Amino acid sequence: MTVVTRFAPSPTGYLHIGGARTALFNWLFARHHGGKFRLRIEDTDRKRSTDEAVAAILDGLQWLELDWDGEVVHQFEGADRHGEIARGLLDAGKAYHCYCSKEELTEMRERARAEGRPVRYDGRWRDRDPADAPAGVEPVVRFKTPSEGETVINDGVQGPVRVTNEQLDDMILLRADGTPTYMLSVVVDDHDMGITHVVRGDDHLTNAARQSQLFHALGWELPNFAHIPLIHGADGAKLSKRHDALAVGAYRDMGYLPEAMRNYLLRLGWAHGDEEIISTDQAIAWFGLDTVGRSPSRFDTDKLDNLNGHYLRQAEPARLVELVAPALAERLGHTLEPNEIERLSAGMNGLRERAKNTLELTDNAYFYVAKRPLKQDGKAARQLADGGRERLLAIRPAFEALDKWEEPALEALVREQAEAQGCKLGELAQPLRAALTGSTRSPGIFDVMAVLGREESLARLDDTLG
């Protein structure tokens, strides 16, 4: 059997962290088994679905590099097919028309709640004579839920979950306007698309019982269900708008790398022994539903940052330059010139060691392309004022005379000069850093000098000495 999974978001908002992880698990599971990963947009609620949301979801998935197989399925396009299925159920006596008004339903629920009874539709139209139908009321179609026995979901993550059937009321299949509901559409689509494994959030667990009843009524084979625990905010509550920066796109904007995001999301609810840094290939090889945890987890930015820093240090300089270039260009007011890009590329090795996201990387990289004369920050200015300028002045000729403007030679020279001046290396290196970078924190100063080159280095030096 070829494994077919799907990610089925509803396009009512952006792709959030929880959805992203669901997508990741589905993707990983499919890739692990050499199967298919399908994407289906659950847009049966016409009022709330938007094209912008669809675009945002696709965009988020693409950023995370979770590629789907085949065409994107838009659920609503199958409305006719879903309607047919519902009518078939009606003909088979497995569904019926219900003429309850919304007011009636609200009242029913309120009374049930007040009396402490389970809140659900009481099935009042289930066996009623259709001749009783009030005139002018468009009925909904409800599914005749088995009233006795229990429904057992053998969940791939949660294990067997039993729900007594009397707990489940007769769900609506077709709305009064004839459009299918989600409950109907998922079942039909999952069947039609040959979905073998339904991997989704825990919040769908009870839905699985209802859906399983529909599968049975239709005589269709049940897919394997796996309900993964939800991700909560740092405060332990369900992820919501209060927890800012939920959209995966927001993480991209905050300078996170997709591979870091994938690694982080993977470790939320899933583990492979003590492994922490897991490449995507390795994840595909190792991933399985059986090792998915059962308890919800909290989103922890610190860990994400740490992982992002790790992947940043691994990233190719050229790629990082590309990521950093737009923001730098904006700050500079012009698109980067070839020599600037070259300088950034050369400096990236030292730069990427010191940033945990590309925003920080951008800030740290700025001095390489900044126009002279550089502005010194407070601490840097102090370094120069506290005798630093004099010491630099004293070694300036030695720089001028240096043969090879390369890191080892530069370092040797400064060490030599420090000894000659009878000062510590730092007393020379720090003012140098202040003059060349405008800051007291930067990559190794000899690295910086080599990247900057003789001409630029001396020019920056003179800016502060003159």
Next chain:
RNA sequence: GACCCCGUCGUCUAGAGGCCUAGGACUCCACUCUUUCACAGUGGCAACACGGGUUCGAACCCCGUCGGGGUCGCCA
């Protein structure tokens, strides 16, 4: 409220009856390295929710309590 799920360091987790005086990672602290900041390395703080069973033996099995979460829509 009813039903369902969950409960190991602050966080993510390993653990599938003896290998556990509970391991790793992040955070935090100290030290080492060091021209700064980082990185890296070393060390440290820190957990089996509670109460009963079962068993020679329980973080692991059972029951209860408490706590957290989810679902109860003509939303998905």
